[in-house]
Amino acid sequence: MKIIRFVNEGLSLLAAVNDDGQIFELPQSDFLALLKEADEKEISPLELVFKTIEGREALAGQVDQLQLLVPIEAPExxxxxxxxxxxxxxxxxxxxxxxxxxxxxxxxxxxxxxxxxxxxxxxxxxxxxxxxxxxxxxxxxxxxxxxxxxxxxxxxxxxxxxxxxxxxxxxxxxxxxxxxxxxxxxxxxxxxxxxxxxxxxxxxxxxxxxxxxxxxxxxxxxxxxxxxxxxxxxxxxxxxxxxxxxxxxxxxxxxxxxxxxxxxxxxxxxxxxxxxxxxxxxxxxxxxxxxxx
Ligand code: DO4
Ligand code: MG
The missing domain is CATH 3.90.850.10 (Fumarylacetoacetase-like, C-terminal domain)
Known part of the structure; x- marks a missing residue:
């Protein structure tokens, strides 16, 4: 499971990409927010992603069609x-x-x-x-x-x-x-x-x-x-x-x-x-x- 960020209509979105290349939009603002939420819920980031995308429709299209952003704004x-x-x-x-x-x-x-x-x-x-x-x-x-x-x-x-x-x-x-x-x-x-x-x-x-x-x-x-x-x-x-x-x-x-x-x-x-x-x-x-x- 991979996490990406991309631009859609001027907004930066977070998404998970599974091994079949299906893309699922995530509600968290960025990877750090995903980490924080997983920590607060005392589950792993992967578990949080699974829980979040369960029953959700994948987005249409493939990753190479997206305008990708740096996946994390690493402080250092x-x-x-x-x-x-x-x-x-x-x-x-x-x-x-x-x-x-x-x-x-x-x-x-x-x-x-x-x-x-x-x-x-x-x-x-x-x-x-x-x-x-x-x-x-x-x-x-x-x-x-x-x-x-x-x-x-x-x-x-x-x-x-x-x-x-x-x-x-x-x-x-x-x-x-x-x-x-x-x-x-x-x-x-x-x-x-x-x-x-x-x-x-x-x-x-x-x-x-x-x-x-x-x-x-x-x-x-x-x-x-x-x-x-x-x-x-x-x-x-x-x-x-x-x-x-x-x-x-x-x-x-x-x-x-x-x-x-x-x-x-x-x-x-x-x-x-x-x-x-x-x-x-x-x-x-x-x-x-x-x-x-
Ligand atoms: O010793 C200088 C830098 C080495 C380095 O960047 C590397 O091995 O990748
Ligand atoms: Mg180097």
């Missing part, structure tokens, strides 16, 4: 890094100008007990399905980072899974790791969607296929695949460090790191179309616009 988006071998190797490349024999802090963090967790985005900097992600004006090496996103409640429990794009500047990060916030956080540098799959309906989060495609002038320029089985760390381990001595808000999203990195000579350009697909969640599509667009 955090991200984990170097959680896959591929990410460690890519960052070693950018930090050492290709001298892959040099040992770096990326090697250290990959093996360390403490994972890398950083602050990625706020609701205002995050775009949804079909939205425009923006390039930085001072970077010439920019890539999307396709990642599984965990939707958390204030206790740090996983209530759903979504797809995230942790847009990144490889040159800025490679120049100096202290530039990480600038390599990661700017206007429209994060994307989430197209849906939240309720946690109880995900059998095994360590077996989700991630596929990323980038189209340029209508042609596929880059494609990559990965599986969450390649994750070096457990999701609980990442959450444990995120919540440690921290205050979490309902609807916080934690991105779990990337395992798909385009070839080193690739950089995003205005007009590119990014697709990130994760089994059971859907395909997040975004358009790339140049700095200042």
């Amino acid at each position: 988006v955090w991200a984990a890094g170097v959680t896959y071998e591929r990410s460690r190797d890519a960052r070693n490349y950018e930090a050492t100008e290709g001298r892959l024999d040099a040992s770096t802090f990326y090697d250290k963090v990959y093996d360390a007990v403490r994972p890398e967790i950083f602050f990625k985005s706020t609701a205002a900097r995050t775009v949804g399905p079909g939205g425009e992600v923006q390039l930085r004006s001072d970077s010439v090496w920019q890539v999307p980072e396709p990642e599984l996103g965990l939707v958390l409640n204030m206790k740090g429990e996983i209530v759903g899974y979504t797809i995230g794009n942790d847009m990144s500047c490889r040159d800025i990060e490679g120049e100096n790791p202290l530039y990480l916030p600038q390599a990661k956080v700017w206007k429209r540098s994060c994307s989430l969607g197209p849906a939240i799959r309720l946690a109880e309906t995900v059998e095994n989060p360590y077996n989700l296929q991630i596929t990323s495609r980038i189209y340029r002038n209508g042609e596929k320029a880059v494609e990559g695949t990965a599986n969450t089985s390649q994750l070096k760390r457990k999701l609980e381990e990442l959450i444990e460090y995120l919540i440690r001595d921290n205050e979490l808000f309902d609807g916080t999203v934690l991105l779990t790191g990337t395992c798909i990195v385009p070839p080193n000579e690739f950089t995003l350009a205005h007009g590119d179309r990014i697709e990130i697909e994760i089994t059971g969640i859907g395909t997040l599509v975004n358009h790339v616009v140049g700095a200042g667009s």
Whole structure:
């Protein structure tokens, strides 16, 4: 069961989408309201959805005909890094100008007990399905980072899974790791969607296929695949460090790191179309616009 938000006659509506693709409008204003109501009734969000849609007619049409919105206006988006071998190797490349024999802090963090967790985005900097992600004006090496996103409640429990794009500047990060916030956080540098799959309906989060495609002038320029089985760390381990001595808000999203990195000579350009697909969640599509667009 998935939760989406869409626009209808100028209004933002919440809906549940079952495994047959049937869409049921929900009365709650957004995903946070759904969480709150489930909490008050001491039932799970899935039970609340089942109770709400019981005996109701599905809406006519299919999800791809709707104008989707970001499924959650996450108060904060955090991200984990170097959680896959591929990410460690890519960052070693950018930090050492290709001298892959040099040992770096990326090697250290990959093996360390403490994972890398950083602050990625706020609701205002995050775009949804079909939205425009923006390039930085001072970077010439920019890539999307396709990642599984965990939707958390204030206790740090996983209530759903979504797809995230942790847009990144490889040159800025490679120049100096202290530039990480600038390599990661700017206007429209994060994307989430197209849906939240309720946690109880995900059998095994360590077996989700991630596929990323980038189209340029209508042609596929880059494609990559990965599986969450390649994750070096457990999701609980990442959450444990995120919540440690921290205050979490309902609807916080934690991105779990990337395992798909385009070839080193690739950089995003205005007009590119990014697709990130994760089994059971859907395909997040975004358009790339140049700095200042
Ligand atoms: O170390 C910098 C960021 C790593 C990251 O974003 C990732 O591995 O996905
Ligand atoms: Mg990342």
